[in-house]
Amino acid sequence: MARVGVFVCFCGANIADFVDVPAVVEESKKIKEVKFAIEYKYMCSDPGQQMIRDAIVQHRLTSVVVAACSPRMHEKTFRKALSDAGMNPYLLEVANIREHSSWVHQKDKKAATEKASDLIRMAVAKSIANEQLHSISVPVTKRALVIGGGIAGIQAALDIADARIPVVLVEKSPSIGGRMAQLDETFPTLDCSQCILTPKMVDVASHPYIELIPYSEVLELEGFVGNYKAKIKKKASYVNFKTCTGCGACWQKCPVKVPNEYNMGIDKRKAIYTPFPQAVPNKPVIDAEHCTMLLKGKCGICAKVCEKGAIDYTMQDEVIEREIGAVVVATGYDLWDPKPYEEYGVGRFKDIITSLEFERMVSANGPTGGVPVRPSDGKVPKSVVFIKCIGSRDEAKGIEYCSKICCMYTAKHAILLHHKVHDSHAYIFYMDIRAAGKGYEEFVKRAQVETAATYLRGRVSKIYKKGEKLIVRGEDGQLGQVVEVEADLVVLATAIVPNKDNPDLARLLGVSYDKYGYMSEAHPKLRPVETAKAGIFLAGCTQAPKDIPDTVAQASACAAKVCGLFSGDTMLKDPMISTVNKEFCSGCQNCVTVCPYQAIVTEEIPMGHGSKETRVVAKINEGVCQGCGSCVAICRSMAISLAGFTDTQIINEIVSI
Numbered sequence: 180m181a182r183v184g185v186f187v188c189f190c191g192a193n194i195a196d197f198v199d200v201p202a203v204v205e206e207s208k209k210i211k212e213v214k215f216a217i218e219y220k221y222m223c224s225d226p227g228q229q230m231i232r233d234a235i236v237q238h239r240l241t242s243v244v245v246a247a248c249s250p251r252m253h254e255k256t257f258r259k260a261l262s263d264a265g266m267n268p269y270l271l272e273v274a275n276i277r278e279h280s281s282w283v284h285q286k287d288k289k290a291a292t293e294k295a296s297d298l299i300r301m302a303v304a305k306s307i308a309n310e311q312l313h314s315i316s317v318p319v320t321k322r323a324l325v326i327g328g329g330i331a332g333i334q335a336a337l338d339i340a341d342a343r344i345p346v347v348l349v350e351k352s353p354s355i356g357g358r359m360a361q362l363d364e365t366f367p368t369l370d371c372s373q374c375i376l377t378p379k380m381v382d383v384a385s386h387p388y389i390e391l392i393p394y395s396e397v398l399e400l401e402g403f404v405g406n407y408k409a410k411i412k413k414k415a416s417y418v419n420f421k422t423c424t425g426c427g428a429c430w431q432k433c434p435v436k437v438p439n440e441y442n443m444g445i446d447k448r449k450a451i452y453t454p455f456p457q458a459v460p461n462k463p464v465i466d467a468e469h470c471t472m473l474l475k476g477k478c479g480i481c482a483k484v485c486e487k488g489a490i491d492y493t494m495q496d497e498v499i500e501r502e503i504g505a506v507v508v509a510t511g512y513d514l515w516d517p518k519p520y521e522e523y524g525v526g527r528f529k530d531i532i533t534s535l536e537f538e539r540m541v542s543a544n545g546p547t548g549g550v551p552v553r554p555s556d557g558k559v560p561k562s563v564v565f566i567k568c569i570g571s572r573d574e575a576k577g578i579e580y581c582s583k584i585c586c587m588y589t590a591k592h593a594i595l596l597h598h599k600v601h602d603s604h605a606y607i608f609y610m611d612i613r614a615a616g617k618g619y620e621e622f623v624k625r626a627q628v629e630t631a632a633t634y635l636r637g638r639v640s641k642i643y644k645k646g647e648k649l650i651v652r653g654e655d656g657q658l659g660q661v662v663e664v665e666a667d668l669v670v671l672a673t674a675i676v677p678n679k680d681n682p683d684l685a686r687l688l689g690v691s692y693d694k695y696g697y698m699s700e701a702h703p704k705l706r707p708v709e710t711a712k713a714g715i716f717l718a719g720c721t722q723a724p725k726d727i728p729d730t731v732a733q734a735s736a737c738a739a740k741v742c743g744l745f746s747g748d749t750m751l752k753d754p755m756i757s758t759v760n761k762e763f764c765s766g767c768q769n770c771v772t773v774c775p776y777q778a779i780v781t782e783e784i785p786m787g788h789g790s791k792e793t794r795v796v797a798k799i800n801e802g803v804c805q806g807c808g809s810c811v812a813i814c815r816s817m818a819i820s821l822a823g824f825t826d827t828q829i830i831n832e833i834v835s836i
């Protein structure tokens with residue numbers, strides 16, 4: 180005879196404000212098999228769990244229903260409470276009365292209460308048919324894949340590799356380094372970006388546990404936590420990296436000039452190029468979209484001048500496979516295109532640039548020798564207007580969120596301008612100054628004091644041209660009046676946005692992403708670096724805009740998660756997997772086609788009755804099956820059953836309501 184215990188959680192006010200919890204408990208007590216029901220403020224807390232443990236023993240419960248938040252949140256917590264009380268953990272059912280009731284029916288407490296009772300009734304009915312299940316042990320491939328070689332990917336790769344775990348680092352562009360390689364000095368300490376980044380880049384290339392695969396992209400990821408297989412496309416570089424010495428003779432002689440991405444298009448690079456002098460690997464690649472030899476079969480100069488014979492115009496893209504156990508996604512960010520700001524003359528006035536263009540100009544290895552210049556006439560600007568929140572916090576033109584770093588780097592830009600052009604003056608139009616971080620408020624103060632920059636609180640309404648100058652018209656919130664500032668150069672702090680291929684990559688990995696294209700963490704507070712897909716973690720700006728210190732911290736957190744995952748030779752897997760009843764299986768193989776994890780194979784078994792003939796039946800690979808249930812639904816012979824979700828359990832649920 181089933182003896183079910185029901186434990187209903189208030190979840191503070193989350194459930195209790197919209198569901199009449201005591202009424203739900205009374206309703207539960209009316210169910211024949213329920214021998215004990217109780218409510219508590221926080222069922223997941225230690226006293227809450229103790230209630231469950233005590234009741235299991237005192238009331239000789241045969242299964243437990245916890246009515247609380249999503250099982251994603253605390254199923255493991257409650258399963259452990261059952262284990263601690265000597266009960267099989269899979270005799271637990273969670274009725275999600277928070278996400279499925281209180282949160283979605285906040286305007287109708289009566290209906291929310293009735294629905295909560297229904298959900299509990301279903302969970303009780305299902306739990307009666309629950310069976311004792313046991314976790315499955317599967318081997319772990321102790322190799323991590325890091326996608327993206329910016330500072331996030333670099334830090335994660337180094338931390339994992341330092342724990343002697345092999346890492347495959349896949350970078351889309353010809354060199355690692357990401358956006359940080361484009362920066363000059365960095366807030367809040369003004370240390371030189373290259374000086375702190377390039378040694379790490381070199382460490383990546385020389386680390387015995389890191390396989391660096393530049394100029395590559397992940398095409399496919401199949402499998403599950405601990406046992407993924409990645410297909411990686413290595414784009415043809417047309418240069419044999421083994422023989423190339425990186426001497427640069429090729430790109431010096433190449434006649435084709437193309438806007439240089441590294442310098443934000445301010446100057447040109449060649450069709451064969453190394454992205455920047457400190458690139459890792461420091462080998463050139465041929466840009467197939469611009470090389471006249473590859474496009475028209477004319478030229479071939481680079482092959483002629485290369486003494487090592489490293490140029491190979493016949494090179495093809497290559498697809499390679501790597502087996503891995505975990506993935507760190509670190510694909511970073513892009514800058515929002517400010518074109519919608521037509522009233523500022525974006526695109527019409529040459530002397531309006533973006534913050535990253537300014538950053539390149541003031542960089543020691545930048546295209547203008549470390550000094551800002553006006554794109555229109557090459558003159559050094561004396562009056563520079565910086566405008567913050569371009570696109571950020573502007574729903575009408577751009578996006579709702581704050582890009583988080585622009586207040587800080589604009590303060591930095593004021594300081595760098597002052598250092599490079601002593602007789603210059605910076606004007607900064609801002610909405611707020613957000614400087615929450617260690618040493619950040621002090622840094623902004625330093626910018627204000629050291630440079631005497633004029634901070635003007637208000638939006639810019641228009642920019643127009645007057646002779647050689649740009650006139651920036653905006654509000655001065657403190658004086659409550661419209662001001663006009665004469666500028667030689669205007670710098671727009673454009674919003675941070677995710678890489679445009681982030682949604683495609685997220686879909687490929689099976690990870691969710693938000694409406695902007697940032698990949699989503701499993702829980703914003705408690706699981707900030709994990710995704711909802713086990714074994715896939717997020718580092719850096721792929722998850723949200725952030726500065727270097729936060730990016731590095733998150734990358735190291737990912738590395739800690741990966742090392743934790745790989746701490747044993749095997750890992751335990753939930754036993755909710757499918758099994759095939761061979762007697763019923765007709766061998767149609769519909770299940771093989773539908774399984775998204777390729778967990779079903781076929782085997783030949785004897786026909787039976789002494790016959791020598793054989794027939795084909797489906798067979799589940801226990802380690803690969805993820806218990807999604809697709810095969811159960813497609814099987815017309817009803818030969819497949821999913822542990823924990825048997826037909827009896829599902830029918831019990833339906834009948835109960």
Ligand code: FAD
Binds near residue numbers: 365509684726
């Ligand atoms: P990224 O640097 O964007 O690196 C991502 C990498 O992933 C890139 O190499 C990219 O090519 C690669 N990638 C993308 N997609 C794929 C794919 N599908 N497959 C493989 N590889 C892929 N922060 C500070 O702390 N201090 C500062 O002074 C500072 N100044 C800044 C100034 C400006 C103007 C800007 C815009 C930002 C500034 N920042 C500063 C912020 C800093 O740039 C970021 O915090 C940091 O670069 C984030 O690193 P990341 O690795 O997450 O991303």
Ligand code: SF4
Binds near residue numbers: 422424488
């Ligand atoms: Fe490499 Fe040859 Fe170019 Fe020198 S000339 S960088 S060896 S490809």
Ligand code: SF4
Binds near residue numbers: 465466
């Ligand atoms: Fe440049 Fe292509 Fe000519 Fe080489 S073959 S020099 S990359 S244009």
